[in-house]
Amino acid sequence: MATDNNINLIEQFLQSILAEEPLYFLVSVKIKPTNNIKVFLDGDSGLPIEKCVYFNRKLYKFIEEAGIYPEGEFSLEVSSPGIDEPLQLIRQYQKNIGRTIQVVFTDDTIKEGVLETVAEADIMIQCTTGKGKKAVTEQVLIPFSNIKSTTVQIKF
Structure with a gap:
């Protein structure tokens, strides 16, 4: 299934981005059928909005350059899991x-x-x-x- 491959690719991109940011870590990646990519990151001391914007821009560029969505038809959301989300890691x-x-x-x-x-x-x-x-x-x-x-x- 293409979505699973895309999730794996996006996770690889994120690992390379996060390798330079050891205080932050990947929680999960989800892709909706509408190519809406939701990335949940967290940080040992929280995840400020500026960091969400920074990670979003870097990841967006990786996805575009890789041509995962040839028509450029995707949206990307980077956030921390909500307080009501179960702990995973x-x-x-x-x-x-x-x-x-x-x-x-x-x-x-x-x-x-x-x-x-x-x-x-x-x-x-x-x-x-x-x-x-x-x-x-x-x-x-x-x-x-x-x-x-x-x-x-x-x-x-």
Whole structure:
């Protein structure tokens, strides 16, 4: 399928662009049937809008020069994943240490807690159950293999 080849090509272009920008990393590339290319990047300290514009311009030039879309009929969006998007990479987990996350397990049970540590194969969260004097705080080790999805919870 041509779209898969295009995704691979675009990912290769991005890797060469990001090789010069070690604070930023690729999360995913999606291409809609309308040749709308959506690139999600992230950074260890976030992804400022100026960097999105910079990466968009560089990538756009690569795509044009490669002639992936001979008629030039494509659109390109470069952004960071929304806060409601599930974490996909260990590097995303690491940048969210100290934040409250919600983990949906492969059996669809849910646990919420503060992300404390991230290792190659698992994460550790601190969960508090109960209120006041009856509150119990525990650390829970969760293997990545047991995680269906993880999202950062915004607390106001």
